Amino acid sequence: MSEETELMENENKRRPGFLTTLCVLSFISIGLGILSGLFNLIAGPSTEDQMLDQRVELTKSVSQLKNTGMHSLADLMDKIQLMSEDINNNFYLASFLNLVILLAGLFGVIKMLKGYKVGFHIYILYCLLSIGSMYAYVAAAHIPTLVIVVNLLISGLFILLYSRNLKWMTK
Secondary structure: HHHHHHOOOOHEEEEOHHHHHHHHHHHHHHHHHHHHHHHHHHHHHHHHHHHHHHHHHHHHHHHHHHHHHOOHHHHHHHHHHHHHHHHHHHHHHHHHHHHHHHHHHHHHHHHHOOOHHHHOOOOHHHHHHHHHHHHHHHOHOOOOHHHHHHHHHHHHHHHHHHHOOOOOOOO
């Protein structure tokens, strides 16, 4: 009887495969974000000429969209252009803030992988900060609602999926 109890305890201590899969997906996403952030820091902010070229190309696309009757998509692209200009104007603040938030997310995922519930709470904080931090360096009127909604849905889905593994996290 004691052998069965030991086997059950060992099975309960094994990390669920679903949690491992979620952590690997998070590591990929956060790792790509960190690499992208570091490369952006090395490259630095866009120059005025580069921003002007972007604006010209976007204006052409927006006018084509408006000619075809896709006004809502044209408005979305206008807001995205304004948002990218705000990000470029506050480049170092945005880059530093995003890297710190990504590192917090990485820390939370590592903690969850090791079985600590605090990692789940750090991950929730990471999700909320990654969405809300935009408001620190982008004017609220320039942030498309679609960007916020999509980020909330993806973050909410991962939080829900991670919460399914909370019973395994005992520390």
